Amino acid sequence: MRLLARLVWMLIPVLAVTTHPAGRLSAAPANHVLATVNDAVITQRDLELEQAQIYAEMRLRNRPIEEKQIIALKKELIENLIDRELLFQRAQAKKLQIRNRWVERSLSELKAKIGDDDQYDTYLKIVRLDENQLKERLRKGLIVQRLLRREVVRQIKVSEAEMQAFFRQHPEFFVRQEQVRVRHILIETKNEPQDDLRGQALLRIQALQHMLYEGANFAALALEHSEDPSKTKGGDMGYLERDQMIPAFADVAFSLQRGEVSDIVQSHLGYHLIQMVDRIPASQMAYRNARDKIERTLRRNKEKQAADAYLARLRKRADIQLKIIFQQNTP
Numbered sequence: 001m002r003l004l005a006r007l008v009w010m011l012i013p014v015l016a017v018t019t020h021p022a023g024r025l026s027a028a029p030a031n032h033v034l035a036t037v038n039d040a041v042i043t044q045r046d047l048e049l050e051q052a053q054i055y056a057e058m059r060l061r062n063r064p065i066e067e068k069q070i071i072a073l074k075k076e077l078i079e080n081l082i083d084r085e086l087l088f089q090r091a092q093a094k095k096l097q098i099r100n101r102w103v104e105r106s107l108s109e110l111k112a113k114i115g116d117d118d119q120y121d122t123y124l125k126i127v128r129l130d131e132n133q134l135k136e137r138l139r140k141g142l143i144v145q146r147l148l149r150r151e152v153v154r155q156i157k158v159s160e161a162e163m164q165a166f167f168r169q170h171p172e173f174f175v176r177q178e179q180v181r182v183r184h185i186l187i188e189t190k191n192e193p194q195d196d197l198r199g200q201a202l203l204r205i206q207a208l209q210h211m212l213y214e215g216a217n218f219a220a221l222a223l224e225h226s227e228d229p230s231k232t233k234g235g236d237m238g239y240l241e242r243d244q245m246i247p248a249f250a251d252v253a254f255s256l257q258r259g260e261v262s263d264i265v266q267s268h269l270g271y272h273l274i275q276m277v278d279r280i281p282a283s284q285m286a287y288r289n290a291r292d293k294i295e296r297t298l299r300r301n302k303e304k305q306a307a308d309a310y311l312a313r314l315r316k317r318a319d320i321q322l323k324i325i326f327q328q329n330t331p
Contacts, residue, residue: 034078036321037085042078050077078324086314088140091147098142106138107131152310156302163294167287174285174293177242181278182253183218183235186228189270205264205271212261218275227270239280249274 030045051070054077114120124130129137167174187205189198208221219234230237242250248267256262256276265272 034322034324035082036319036323037082038089038319040085040089042081042085046081047074047077050081078322082320083311083315084144086311086318087144087147089318090151090314091143094147094150096143096146096150098139098146102142103135103139106142107135110134110138148307152306153303156299156306158295158298158302162298163291164287166294166298167290171284174290176280176283176285178254178282179239179241179280180253180256180276181239181280182237182256183222183275183277184228184230184237184249185218185222185226185235185273186269187225187271188227201271202264205273209264209273212273218261218273235275236277239278 030043030048032044033041034044034047035042051073054070054073111120114123124134185205185208187201187208189201204225208225211221212218219236222231222235225231226235228235242254245253246267246269249265249272252262252265253274253276256274258276258278260276262272262274265274
């Protein structure tokens with residue numbers, strides 16, 4: 001996770017307009033106070049925006065989450081809101097500001113993620129914000145990020161000796177997974193719910209399979225008949241690891257010998273024919289190839305430790321009052 005992603009999140013509620021229509025996960029009034037942080041209050045409305053962001057983020061990652069799962073995170077999300085408020089208050093005390101053009105750029109990036117103008121308008125209605133309010137939330141997020149860069153990130157150093165030691169101590173992290181390069185032909189069925197249409201797709205892939213048996217060129221058939229974007233490259237998918245493929249597809253692709261063509265493979269996308277082109281066996285990475293990855297990992301770990309310590313100091317000096325009682329989990 002990026003530095004303090006759980007804390008900053010740009011202080012915006014959602015990155016998509018496909019959240020729950022009501023925009024509410026609780027019957028509590030929006031202005032109900034959940035906590036106070038020095039002179040600031042955290043309300044039910046703040047929590048709902050946080051919950052909505054989680055919901056949307058997971059959808060964007062194609063990992064939908066149920067509302068009951070989000071509700072279960074209530075205590076953690078309130079603590080995150082407290083931490084972010086502490087950071088913003090610290091930034092205000094330091095008189096940190098952000099230029100308007102940075103806010104406008106951040107807004108443009110958000111709009112690009114959301115979609116077209118109609119989707120953006122829908123988004124504003126769902127979160128019950130006008131554009132000026134949204135800009136203000138973006139501004140706060142950018143100010144917090146500037147504070148963290150100045151007082152946490154800037155202090156972090158990763159030495160060459162630390163990176164080399166990490167490489168020696170954790171060789172299991174630096175194994176290059178086996179890769180295969182394959183071509184494939186896809187005849188889609190995902191948009192063909194009717195049995196007769198799926199049957200037609202099967203007949204089409206069987207006809208192509210017969211043409212291959214008769215000596216047809218795989219790449220030429222893929223270019224002419226495949227319904228996958230890779231058709232423009234003669235079906236060539238490049239080098240891929242197993243977990244970058246659909247499981248049913250991967251099982252067959254990794255079982256083939258160089259030059260061999262598979263039997264018909266069925267997946268949720270449709271019917272496939274796969275040709276093995278090349279294979280790269282698993283191997284241990286050289287330090288020079290792993291160095292950048294090691295540096296990012298060590299830097300991220302150090303940033304988290306420094307940020308946790310920084311927040312602990314802020315919390316120790318702050319007057320924080322929770323206005324909600326959480327039930328303790330019982331065995």
